[in-house]
Amino acid sequence: MNKTRALDQITWENFSELSTMEKAPCFLKEGRIFHALVAQQFSRSLLEDLCSLATCVRRIAKTRTGSRFLQEQLFDRRAMLYFAQPSSRTYLSFAAACQVVGLDCMDVRDSSTSSEVKGESSEDTVRTFSSYVDLIIMRHPEGGFAERVAWMLSNTSRPVPVINAGSGKDQHPTQALLDIYTLERSFENGGGIDGKTVAFVGDLKRGRTVRSLAWLLTQYEGVKAWFVAPPELQIGEDILQQLDAAGMSYEISFDFEKVIPQADAIYMTRIQDEWDLNNESRAIDTSMYHFKKEHLKMLKETGVIMHPLPRRAEIDTAVDSDPRAVYWRQVRNGMWIRAALILSVFGCDRAVRDYYKEQEQ
Amino acid sequence: MNKTRALDQITWENFSELSTMEKAPCFLKEGRIFHALVAQQFSRSLLEDLCSLATCVRRIAKTRTGSRFLQEQLFDRRAMLYFAQPSSRTYLSFAAACQVVGLDCMDVRDSSTSSEVKGESSEDTVRTFSSYVDLIIMRHPEGGFAERVAWMLSNTSRPVPVINAGSGKDQHPTQALLDIYTLERSFENGGGIDGKTVAFVGDLKRGRTVRSLAWLLTQYEGVKAWFVAPPELQIGEDILQQLDAAGMSYEISFDFEKVIPQADAIYMTRIQDEWDLNNESRAIDTSMYHFKKEHLKMLKETGVIMHPLPRRAEIDTAVDSDPRAVYWRQVRNGMWIRAALILSVFGCDRAVRDYYKEQEQ
Amino acid sequence: MNKTRALDQITWENFSELSTMEKAPCFLKEGRIFHALVAQQFSRSLLEDLCSLATCVRRIAKTRTGSRFLQEQLFDRRAMLYFAQPSSRTYLSFAAACQVVGLDCMDVRDSSTSSEVKGESSEDTVRTFSSYVDLIIMRHPEGGFAERVAWMLSNTSRPVPVINAGSGKDQHPTQALLDIYTLERSFENGGGIDGKTVAFVGDLKRGRTVRSLAWLLTQYEGVKAWFVAPPELQIGEDILQQLDAAGMSYEISFDFEKVIPQADAIYMTRIQDEWDLNNESRAIDTSMYHFKKEHLKMLKETGVIMHPLPRRAEIDTAVDSDPRAVYWRQVRNGMWIRAALILSVFGCDRAVRDYYKEQEQ
Secondary structure, eight states, X not given: OTTOOOGGGSOHHHHHTSOHHHHGGXXXXXXXXXXXXXXXXXXXXXXXXXXXXXHHHHHHTTSHHHHXXXXXXXXXXXXXXXXXXXXXXXXXXXXXXXXXXXOEEEEEOOGGGSGGGGTOOHHHXXXXXXXXXXXXXXXXXXXXXXXXXXXXXXXXXXXXXXXXXEETTTBOHXXXXXXXXXXXXXXXXXXXXXXXXXXXXXXXXXXXXXHHHHHHHTTSXXXXXXXXXXXXXXXXXXXXXXXXXXXXXXXXXXXHHHHGGGOSEEEEOOOOGGGOSSSGGGXXXXXXXXXXXXXXXXXXXXXXXXXXXXXXXXXOGGGTTSTTBOHHHHHHHHHHHHHHHHHHHTTOHHHHHHHHHHHHO | OTTOOOGGGSOHHHHHTSOHHHHGGGGEETTEESOBOOGGGOOHHHHHHHHHHHHHHHHHTTSHHHHXXXXXXXXXXXXXXXXXXXXXXXXXXXXXXXXXXXXXXXXXXXXXXXXXGGTOOHHHHHHHHHHTOSEEEEEESSTTHHHHHHHHHHTSXXXXXXXXXXXXXXXXXXXXXXXXXXXXHHTTTTTOSTTOEEEEESOTTTOHHHHHHHHHHTTSTXXXXXXXXXXXXXXXXHHHHHHHHHTOEEEEESOHHHHGGGOSEEEEOOOOGGGXXXXXXXXSOOGGGSBOGGGGGGSOTTOEEEOOSOOSSSBOGGGTTSTTBOHHHHHHHHHHHHHHHHHHHTTOHHHHHHHHHHHHO | OTTOOOGGGSOHHHHHTSOHHHHGGGGEETTEESOBOOGGXXXXXXXXXXXXXXXXHHHHTTSHHHHHHHHHHTTTOEEEEEESSOOHHHHHHHHHHHHHTTOEEEEEOOGGGSGGGGTOOHHHHHHHHHHTOSEEEEEESSTTHHHHHHHHHHTSSSOXXXXXXXXXXXXXXXXXXXXXXXXXXXXXXXXXXXXXXXXXXXXXXXXXXXHHHHXXXXXXTTOEEEEEOOGGGOOOHHHHHHHHHHTOEEEEESOHHHHGGXXXXXXXXXXXXXXXXXXXXXXXXXXXXXXXGGGGXXXXXXXXXXXXXXXSSSBOGGGTTSTTBXXXXXXXXXXXXXXXXXXXXXXXXXXXXXXXXXHHO
């Protein structure tokens, strides 16, 4: 794979022809994450590092002295939260993560206020934004735009790292990270993620979180996936081929209740009808794929119910108070793993780990 | 009143059937304000505590060392400013109050950017927001929504306090607090609020600030209210009944100029024609209820003119430069009393008072 | 010029009749910049002070200790970024500048969220905003509004400085400052701005940056200007008269390629067709006024290409990587010069210079 080079040593033409897997290592710099753009760039060891760092951050933040220490890490840096496509939850999660590590934020949360209206190219807009900051956290409706920006910025005299907070239909890597972190935490006293059974339920065809998480799970040993959805919304062939290639075992199912007792984690998802071309989702009966209160007794005692949120009817609100419903904790995990990611990008991970070790003694 | 219990010890069904007066004590926690939702939860002694705390904050903030001390109080906390109904002035007042006490803010100021558009329930939206923060300051067009959120959050494993920054037509408690604080400051060398005469003028039927302030004034001794408005916009019977029940004396009047010389405070309000069903306000001649420059000579030397703002024509701008026009100071008082409220919610009031006493010596 | 007085010693009627040149000194207070509203208030010595201060700030900010020192300067102050007319780039530049000097920001970036919708006057809106802060940074579509606000605030008991971040068609003084700072930096080893030739290219009729910069250049010795534009978009007579009065030499040209080799700085601008009444710009062929890659070889080795951005087609993106293309550095210079301006307004310039000198030793 000697096609792989740092982004500032490859032309856009050559880079854009690479597959996602081939691109992934280009986003590193001196062995460290520089840009965080695709789920594929996170190897198991990187995932484990990030998860353990997130746990350090979470625990350090419990005291005032610890909070102060964390905020000292990046007080002298600024981040830009550029959300050309609005998303309150992802925006807030990143804003909170930045606050935890002392990083000052500025935001543009509305494409219409940007100078694109004056005929500027999107690249120029982001390059201007990048001039004021040390990190760009970006959500954009156009798939691949974050990669183009990362390449462009890496080829200026002032390269600024880019974190992808969701681009188009395909990538939302920090969502996948928080899912992994939630699984890790859920099974930390149960042998970790290795060997676990994860059931994905709902709209598997169009949910980018499912695609990314399934891919990341291939890095663990002996994980089994169930894909539970109505035929029209089943998981794509391309994903299954990736799982086959990685040797991960999986089953397709249309019978949710049969799967529940076998799963260690149930990953519920919403019908993504915003991608409908012609309201086709309405004709599909998805009620058999809802997690109802009565399902709680079928679920393993050590099982967990996850959801990337927002939810509609796919999980009964009566389920919320069950300790195995971890989707609200998942939200907060997002904040911690994003804080960990930001610290890593700026090379502060070592200092944070050392501080944590000292405090533990 | 043994129906009254902490919010986490009462079902939503039982809670929602309580009157506002019965609900009020549920918003406390261990004798302290936890949620701040309705004017009715502020007893005289709480009001006096908040006012004196606001004064401590205001004076401490005059020096750099004092500012630093205040900012140390809540540096390790985050607040969410969720304004589903935009309001720049209330938003900014809270944002400034947060800054004074070192509380980092994140905001969503536009309902359309929230994920409600993806079919999420309003409760889920706020619960998600709450995951990232330690305090929610919320403005919402729907009356009672703040209470529902407070109940819901109190019944999770991570309860987060809620401050109501205006909900629907009825409650805007921090506006009432700043009005009380302005009256206190105005009469601090004149015997306080007890025994004063307050004239409410303008649209008394639909102004929620008038309703809340009138109610809070019942807690003081010997206060007299005048309600001066055109017949179509006079104060509601329900308020008068409350005042009767509390034994507060009041008079209805249609003659503004007769009332001016008798008032210690004149509380002007704007015609709230945004609540018009059919432009009915336009047919009402309100010009006799405007405070004009020539009215200044009728006003007591110790009298004050207040206004919750924004104003239209109800107060001549030529009045602004008179020292008895305190509506601009009222704005700034809002910032101090909100800072005091936030400090109280987090239990920092004691530390701030102690610091103030030390400095005074 | 004894008409000139501080803003609080002159009536609005008398003030508003003054020319811009006569108004300029009214924005000072005790010999220091208080309001920053028009380019005409910046004398050469003030420009030099600001540029050298910006350089101090830029260099101090390179270390963590230095960043901390800068952030200590204004930690106890708040600024309001009021952008009634959205502009991401100017907004972000100011927000970053505030962060550099530790000034906490609040923003309203959308006229529709302000209470102007409730019938409030624009003056009342800004006066309310000013109550919460120590500085107002304001962009407004209405020419002269910033001046009215500055006069109004100077005549209250709590005067708050106003920085004009763009008002109407005429003034955008901090853009002119950053242009001067970019020229200073570009020629710091080449004798400074004195004696240089600056070519303005593009829409000279409607670009306020050109008007302001041309005026500021009259304060330097022996500067020559070229105005290169299609006849319909040439520089206004009023500017030329100002230059004549100041004794600055200039030439009008329609031949871009002839001018390139003679220029030390080429200031490119965009066609401002948002001011078109009837799409008249479309009929104008401006392609001869574009800077193309092949022009690079005509440009002096020491020459620089500037642009206030956003750009459209006036500069080929292939030009970006040439070291003489300084428009991206210009963006960042804006942040530094704005930080310097803010420090000056608050009288922190001395402390910053002293710190810099100490560190240099």
